[in-house]
Amino acid sequence: MTAGSAPPVDYTSLKKNFQPFLSRRVENRSLKSFWDASDISDDVIELAGGMPNERFFPIESMDLKISKVPFNDNPKWHNSFTTAHLDLGSPSELPIARSFQYAETKGLPPLLHFVKDFVSRINRPAFSDETESNWDVILSGGSNDSMFKVFETICDESTTVMIEEFTFTPAMSNVEATGAKVIPIKMNLTFDRESQGIDVEYLTQLLDNWSTGPYKDLNKPRVLYTIATGQNPTGMSVPQWKREKIYQLAQRHDFLIVEDDPYGYLYFPSYNPQEPLENPYHSSDLTTERYLNDFLMKSFLTLDTDARVIRLETFSKIFAPGLRLSFIVANKFLLQKILDLADITTRAPSGTSQAIVYSTIKAMAESNLSSSLSMKEAMFEGWIRWIMQIASKYNHRKNLTLKALYETESYQAGQFTVMEPSAGMFIIIKINWGNFDRPDDLPQQMDILDKFLLKNGVKVVLGYKMAVCPNYSKQNSDFLRLTIAYARDDDQLIEASKRIGSGIKEFFDNYKS
Amino acid sequence: MTAGSAPPVDYTSLKKNFQPFLSRRVENRSLKSFWDASDISDDVIELAGGMPNERFFPIESMDLKISKVPFNDNPKWHNSFTTAHLDLGSPSELPIARSFQYAETKGLPPLLHFVKDFVSRINRPAFSDETESNWDVILSGGSNDSMFKVFETICDESTTVMIEEFTFTPAMSNVEATGAKVIPIKMNLTFDRESQGIDVEYLTQLLDNWSTGPYKDLNKPRVLYTIATGQNPTGMSVPQWKREKIYQLAQRHDFLIVEDDPYGYLYFPSYNPQEPLENPYHSSDLTTERYLNDFLMKSFLTLDTDARVIRLETFSKIFAPGLRLSFIVANKFLLQKILDLADITTRAPSGTSQAIVYSTIKAMAESNLSSSLSMKEAMFEGWIRWIMQIASKYNHRKNLTLKALYETESYQAGQFTVMEPSAGMFIIIKINWGNFDRPDDLPQQMDILDKFLLKNGVKVVLGYKMAVCPNYSKQNSDFLRLTIAYARDDDQLIEASKRIGSGIKEFFDNYKS
Incomplete structure (x- = not known):
């Protein structure tokens, strides 16, 4: 695969291009399912799947009181709360009978569809074709779990992984558990937004001169792990021009980019020393569209003509960490291998967490639904508005x-x-x-x-x-x-x-x- | 370690005895935490941990309607339902502020304490000392996740694992993903309860004559994985006399027993052809004590003087599978290694699932609380009563x-x-x-x-x-x-x-x- 080659739109070329990135252990992974998941007609009685009937569950219903405003304690704001009711049959597309039951490893369909739509609207992969069929999203049990599944799929003893010199160090533990080696990438520590983050000069020199460089005894890196926006610990974001350069390096030196983005939605306009508490989020003309287009940094996915970016997002910072709910975006070939691992290890993330998130997003949409929006649009719009309030x-x-x-x-x-x-x-x-x-x-x-x-x-x-x-x-x-x-x-x-x-x-x- | 040796009560002897069972990959696992979890005094302001304040969570409260009777649809039974209310501060020992927050990988303390007490009352490990400090319990994300963590900790390419010839085949996938080899163990397929399940004669011959047997090219087994009670697919249970023989074999040939027990609470008294629908569970003199003592098969833990049994239980069959909530019981040395893996991969299971289970068990206890029982006893008693109804x-x-x-x-x-x-x-x-x-x-x-x-x-x-x-x-x-x-x-x-x-x-x- 070389820079500028045609997008690998179909599964065959994805497989050809990304098979070499798989870890040695991937080949040992296959779910030995004894069941046949094909649909049966309504008049056939199901005695195959070992699932308890939902009437065995002790939970009859769940009622959520949902705050539409974070730190919501003004009793006058009656309409700043909404509710969601879940029972065995409701909401019809994701009732307790489904969310408390065994379910698809990749995630429950209603939430999964919401998430794919969400990614598609904000950071549609550049390699995506018209049918959106060459990339996908799977849910996972928090970003640490996402990382683990990704690194187990693309790393083994032969892999070198580049990580920003300061990072969320448990990510290193995760990489090193696969036997892979981690090397630090120099960062520019500055509050100048046009030059902060990964030192692209350093990265270019390092990769272009690998065989004579400090890590010449290691294999050339196959992976860059980066928290490119609102980085932990530095709070810095790799500016757009650097993202483009880094992506070009990924093409030239053929490595994957694992973009971990738990903080990106929490964008900070520049501090104004003249008016320190000025908050552009309070501006009446800040539409969701402006927030998405003018505030947020764009994912590496949007540059990704080759399908070499794996993006990790989580509900931890914008909903709640205890949910243990996150998602992974990648090309379909790699994502299937990641899903194969989930199938034989964790299986699906908590259905109760999925139900709470889905019902909350839906309730926020319903309480704001205007006639001009479809439910799908209202859910997107409502969720972005919640995120903007957090930000x-x-x-x-x-x-x-x-x-x-x-x-x-x-x-x-x-x-x-x-x-x-x-x-x-x-x-x-x-x-x-x-x-x-x-x-x-x-x-x-x-x-x-x-x-x-x-x-x-x-x-x-x-x-x-x-x-x-x-x-x-x-x-x-x-x-x-x-x-x-x-x-x-x-x-x-x-x-x-x-x-x-x-x-x-x-x-x-x-x-x- | 040989048969009849003194119980390895302390961590040092546990370490000495069980270190040789660890997989090659364990040594690569260590959480590189950058934080210091030591308690700080109340007057110190916490700016270290990257946790969102709980007022950022959109959920203000959750109300559960709990059925005390499975398949509960008799509207006259007013008292067959109860409720639980959760909000940011309630219940005080596990409010939403805790369960929706980042939390201990091993599980939230109130639920963890309940579970350890539960195991201790029903299947207290034989190697347990007075302080109960040499064994422990950790929560996990469903039994598949438990298995994965256990096998990743004790299996690699050099390991041979024995499994009942018919089994829940995904368990094999789980073992094989570590590179280990699986061999089938002959079962007696019969409805005679005194002879059904693992063929102990076969197992004895196989192990005693390993070097001339059919698998002589493989290493001697280090692990037996068994669904010893209400086996999947056969519905058979290994009788007590066989459990004793198998445990002796484990001592003589020095292997671990991984006892997967998702179904054991669903005990079936023998079918009475004269009165097919006779149900001893309806008998008025069936106390929880009788159910526990006369009905349930005892775990291998209760024979386990050496600390070589790892027991897996789950809330899937007696609460709901979608929770993805299970637990692992083992000696403290092995359990710590399993926890080390969880720390760098999945981290904690869903806090929302934990909160729902804990609040339900507590609500069931409260609605039946009599003056003679402590809350701890009432929770145990109430939960067993629920399980008996399912059974x-x-x-x-x-x-x-x-x-x-x-x-x-x-x-x-x-x-x-x-x-x-x-x-x-x-x-x-x-x-x-x-x-x-x-x-x-x-x-x-x-x-x-x-x-x-x-x-x-x-x-x-x-x-x-x-x-x-x-x-x-x-x-x-x-x-x-x-x-x-x-x-x-x-x-x-x-x-x-x-x-x-x-x-x-x-x-x-x-x-x-």
């Missing part, structure tokens, strides 16, 4: 926290820089060493700083603990990651920011003294 | 089906034998070839029979499709598996039984004619 709240928290950090004595003394995030749940704070040299024992010094922060009453994550290779990233690890997601309210974020300022100031007051 | 219903369905089968012309002409099941969801029907020789092309003939059954309007599973090695089990595969679990009602089971009779009769009417 708006995160944006407010981000602004509030930046403002409070900037007001600290420590900041004003130049002791730290805030890497204003472009999306997500995290803010990183880079320590400025000023007249001091950057310490040789950076991790130890950061541990000391951490003690001062705890003493001041705030708990954060130290950057060096999220380095793929602490030695490689030694020069860059003098940062703290804080999350704006968990705090109770604005006051707590403001208080925490003050404490961070005090902690850093105390650290320097005691530094080398 | 009662299954027993009724079994009796009804046997009666209807025995009334068919085909049965009375001696064309089939019913292997009356001792537990579970399945009945197998053995074809009697009578004056004919057993056909050489048995699978083909069974396929023809299947067509006659479908033509008569009933769908079943053919025995040969559930053989571990169809060639090995060729002589025994002339049976049909039918399930009594899914049918709508009594009438449908009676009608299906008639159709089975007609289908078999038509098959023979056309056989070799």
Whole structure:
């Protein structure tokens, strides 16, 4: 497969192109089903499948009270709540009789259709043909489970996987469990949105000169794992021009891109120091269309003429993590291999979680249904509006926290820089060493700083603990990651920011003294 | 480790004894966590964990209507329903703020405690010490997921796994995906409860003479996987005396026993031809204690002085399959390795499923709470009562089906034998070839029979499709598996039984004619 080749639209060419990416273990996987899933006519009595009749389930019905507004506690907003009722027969397309029963490993059809439509509207793969039949979506049990299934399918002892030098380190555990090797990819740590994230120059040099480079003893990478938007821990997003360059490198050096995107919908407009709490999400002319087109970063899928991108999304950040519900988007050949693994391991994600998500999205749509929209459109529109409210709240928290950090004595003394995030749940704070040299024992010094922060009453994550290779990233690890997601309210974020300022100031007051 | 050695009560001896059973891949598994899970005091603000505040979840509350009686549709039974209310703060020990949040991989504590107590009361491991600290339970995402995690932990290319010659074949897929080899273990297919199930003579000979036996080119088995009670597909249960022999073999030949027990609670008293619909579950003197002591088969755990048994249970058959919720019982060393795998792959099972199960069990307890019972006892008692009702219903369905089968012309002409099941969801029907020789092309003939059954309007599973090695089990595969679990009602089971009779009769009417 070479750059610029015609899109591999059919299954035969997908198979030819992507078979070489499969792990050694894939061949041992096949579901030995003893049943025959073919439909039987209504007058045949089913005594084959070992499924309990739904009347054996102790749950007769479930009623959900759904908040249409996050942090909804204004009792006057009667219409800010809605409800959903589920029972053995209702909603007709996904009643309890279905969602509490054994079900298709790939996900229950009504939710699956919603999700494919959702992806198709926002990040339709560039290799998609008119029938949309060469790509698909499967549900999975949270992004960690998605990752596991993806890496088990495309990685083994012979595989080298590239990962941003700072990352959600459990992803590494996941890769390494397959026997594959992980190498760190240099990032530009800056709040300049046009240059932040993966260092494309570095990546190009590394790949173009692999055989003479630092990892020449490893096989050339077959996979790039990237959290390209609102990255964890940095909050940075790879700008569009870099995405294009990275995709071209993927074509030239023939690697797959695993794009993990749990945070992307939480987009942050730039901070306005003149008006710190300005929130463009509150603007009356912010339509869902504008949010999707002007705010959100586009997935690598939208550049993917070759079908080499695997995208992971999750309901954890925009609905709830306890659902353990996520989805994987990929070309049909690779996705089938991922599904083969699910078939013999986890099988389907929780049907109760699927039912709750589906019913909530549907209830939000119904409570806003206008005559001009079909149910399908209303569900999409309603869900995007919910997501925008979550994003708006995160944006407010981000602004509030930046403002409070900037007001600290420590900041004003130049002791730290805030890497204003472009999306997500995290803010990183880079320590400025000023007249001091950057310490040789950076991790130890950061541990000391951490003690001062705890003493001041705030708990954060130290950057060096999220380095793929602490030695490689030694020069860059003098940062703290804080999350704006968990705090109770604005006051707590403001208080925490003050404490961070005090902690850093105390650290320097005691530094080398 | 040899037979009769002192129980390995502490972690050090568990480690020494069971380290050799770990798969090659275990060593690659370690969660690279960047967070520090230590408790922080209340006055420290948490900005570390990337968890959304629970007020970001769109679900404000969930109300469950719970049926205390399966197939509950008598509107007069007001008190046959109860309810459970869940909201962000309630129930206090497992509110939505917890169950919808990121959570412990091993399961949410309130449910986990219930489950450990449950196992401890019914099948306390023989190796357990007074503190119960050398064994534990973890939750998992359905028994298929449990199996996967267990086999990935104890199997690799070097492992031979013994499985009953007929089995739930996806279990084989699960084993084979690790690279391990599966060999079939001969079963006695009989309705005599004292001799049915694994052929212990065969097993003894096979293991004692391994180096000259049919599988001498494989490594000696390190694992026996067995569905010892209400086996799938046969409905048979390994009697107690055989369990003791098998456990002794496990000690002598040093293998682990993976006991998969999804069906064991559905115990069937013997069929009474004089009074076919007699149901001992309806007897007024059937206490929960009698059910547990006199009805249920005891787990291999209760014989397990060495800590070599891994037990799998699930909520699928006694609550609902769509929950994807199960649990694994094992010694703490092996269980930790299984948990390590969960930590880097699926993580926790669905919190919503856990919340629904916990709240249901608690609501059942509350609605029956008497002053003499603690909440813990009431939950145990209430849940067993629910399980007994499920078992009662299954027993009724079994009796009804046997009666209807025995009334068919085909049965009375001696064309089939019913292997009356001792537990579970399945009945197998053995074809009697009578004056004919057993056909050489048995699978083909069974396929023809299947067509006659479908033509008569009933769908079943053919025995040969559930053989571990169809060639090995060729002589025994002339049976049909039918399930009594899914049918709508009594009438449908009676009608299906008639159709089975007609289908078999038509098959023979056309056989070799």
